[in-house]
Amino acid sequence: MSLNIKPMNEWGLNIQGTRLLISGPCSAESAEQVEQTLDGLADSPVDVYRAGIWKPRTRPNSFEGVGSEGLKWLKDAAKKQNKPVTVEVANVKHVYEALKAGIDMLWIGARTTTNPFAVQEIADALKGVDIPVLVKNPINPDLSLWIGALERINQAGISKIGAIHRGFSSYTPTKYRNHPRWEIPIELRRLYPQLPIICDPSHICGVRDLIPAVSQKALDLGFDGLMIESHINPDVALSDAKQQLTPFNFREMTSQLIKRKPLGDNPQFIDILENLRHSIDDLDHELVNILGKRMGLVRAIGEYKKQNNVAILQAARWNEIVLERLEQAAPMGMSEDFMLTVLQAIHKESIRNQAVVMNSPSQEVPK
Ligand code: PEP
Numbered sequence: 001m002s003l004n005i006k007p008m009n010e011w012g013l014n015i016q017g018t019r020l021l022i023s024g025p026c027s028a029e030s031a032e033q034v035e036q037t038l039d040g041l042a043d044s045p046v047d048v049y050r051a052g053i054w055k056p057r058t059r060p061n062s063f064e065g066v067g068s069e070g071l072k073w074l075k076d077a078a079k080k081q082n083k084p085v086t087v088e089v090a091n092v093k094h095v096y097e098a099l100k101a102g103i104d105m106l107w108i109g110a111r112t113t114t115n116p117f118a119v120q121e122i123a124d125a126l127k128g129v130d131i132p133v134l135v136k137n138p139i140n141p142d143l144s145l146w147i148g149a150l151e152r153i154n155q156a157g158i159s160k161i162g163a164i165h166r167g168f169s170s171y172t173p174t175k176y177r178n179h180p181r182w183e184i185p186i187e188l189r190r191l192y193p194q195l196p197i198i199c200d201p202s203h204i205c206g207v208r209d210l211i212p213a214v215s216q217k218a219l220d221l222g223f224d225g226l227m228i229e230s231h232i233n234p235d236v237a238l239s240d241a242k243q244q245l246t247p248f249n250f251r252e253m254t255s256q257l258i259k260r261k262p263l264g265d266n267p268q269f270i271d272i273l274e275n276l277r278h279s280i281d282d283l284d285h286e287l288v289n290i291l292g293k294r295m296g297l298v299r300a301i302g303e304y305k306k307q308n309n310v311a312i313l314q315a316a317r318w319n320e321i322v323l324e325r326l327e328q329a330a331p332m333g334m335s336e337d338f339m340l341t342v343l344q345a346i347h348k349e350s351i352r353n354q355a356v357v358m359n360s361p362s363q364e365v366p367k
C-alpha cells in the first residue's frame with residue numbers, strides 16, 4: 001500500500017534547515033525544569049520542542065509523567081521563542097488533551113506502535129485533524145508492524161507523517177540500549193522514499209557518550225532529522241537520566257555534526273558518480289552470475305550425495321570453508337562479521353537447493 005505523504009517543509013513547523021531538529025526533556029517534571037531547559041536551548045537550532053507528559057514505563061511505581069498539566073508548561077516555555085511543540089500520545093485521552101492544549105505535533109511511542117488496537121484508536125481520534133504525526137518503530141524489529149502503524153495513521157487522513165527510528169530492544173545486553181539495526185530504517189526508506197525518517201539517538205544509545213556518533217551516522221545515511229533528549233540538569237532527571245544532554249552539550253554536539261548534502265545536480269559530480277555506479281553494477285552482475293554457477297555445482301553435489309545416501313550437512317567441510325574464506329576476506333577490509341553473514345546466507349541457500357534435489361526424482365550428475 002502506498003502512503004500519501006506531505007513533504008516535511010509543508011508541515012507548517014518553520015523548519016530552519018533541511019532537517020528537523022527536535023529536543024527537550026525526556027519528561028516534563030515541573031514548569032521550571034521545562035522552562036529552564038527550553039531557555040537553555042534557545043540559541044541552538046531546535047525546530048520543535050519535546051517533552052514526555054505521559055510516560056510508558058516498563059515497571060510500575062516509577063515516575064509515569066506529570067500528566068495533562070505538563071502540556072501547558074511545554075506550550076508556555078516554547079511560546080517565549082515562538083516554537084512548536086510535540087508530545088507522545090499513547091491513547092485517545094492523550095490525543096484529546098494534547099489537541100485541546102494546542103500541541104503542534106504528536107508522536108506515537110515504541111510500545112504503542114506494537115499494538116495495532118491502540119494505534120487504530122489513536123488514528124480514529126485523529127480523523128479530520130491536520131497535524132504532523134511521527135511514528136516510532138516498535139520495540140521489536142518488525143518492519144511490517146511499523147509500516148502498519150504508519151498506514152493506520154495515514155488512512156485516518158494524516159499526510160504530515162514521518163517515522164522515528166529509536167532502535168530495537170534485545171534480551172542480551174549490547175553497547176546500545178536499543179540496537180539501531182540500521183538495515184530496518186534503510187529498508188523503510190527503500191519502500192517509501194518520500195517518508196521522512198527522524199533518528200532518536202537518545203533511546204538508541206541510552207548513555208550520552210554514544211549520542212554524537214549515532215547522530216552523525218543518521219546524517220551520513222541521509223535521515224531527515226534528529227530527536228535528542230535534553231535536560232537542564234540531566235543527572236537528577238526523573239526518567240532517562242543517563243542519556244539526556246545539558247542544553248550546552250546539545251549545542252556543542254549539534255554544532256559539530258557534519259550535515260551531508262542531498263545528491264544535488266552538479267554535472268561533474270553526477271558524471272563521476274555514474275561511472276563508479278556502472279562499475280558497481282558490472283561487479284554485481286558478475287557476483288549474481290558466480291552465485292548462480294555456484295548453486296549449479298551445489299545441486300550437482302546434492303545429486304551425488306543423494307545417489308550415495310550421504311547427508312547434506314558436512315560440518316568439517318563447512319568449517320573449513322568458513323575459516324578459509326574469512327582469512328581471504330580480512331586483508332580486503334571486510335569484517336569477519338560481514339563475511340560470516342554472507343557465507344551463512346550462501347550456505348543456507350545451498351542447503352535449501354540440496355534438500356530440493358534430495359527430495360525429487362534423480363537426475364544425472366553433470367560431469
Ligand atoms: C521517549 O521518547 O521519551 C520515549 C518514551 O521513547 P520510546 O517510545 O522510543 O521508548
Ligand code: MN
Pocket residue numbers: 026027229239240
Ligand atoms: Mn526518554
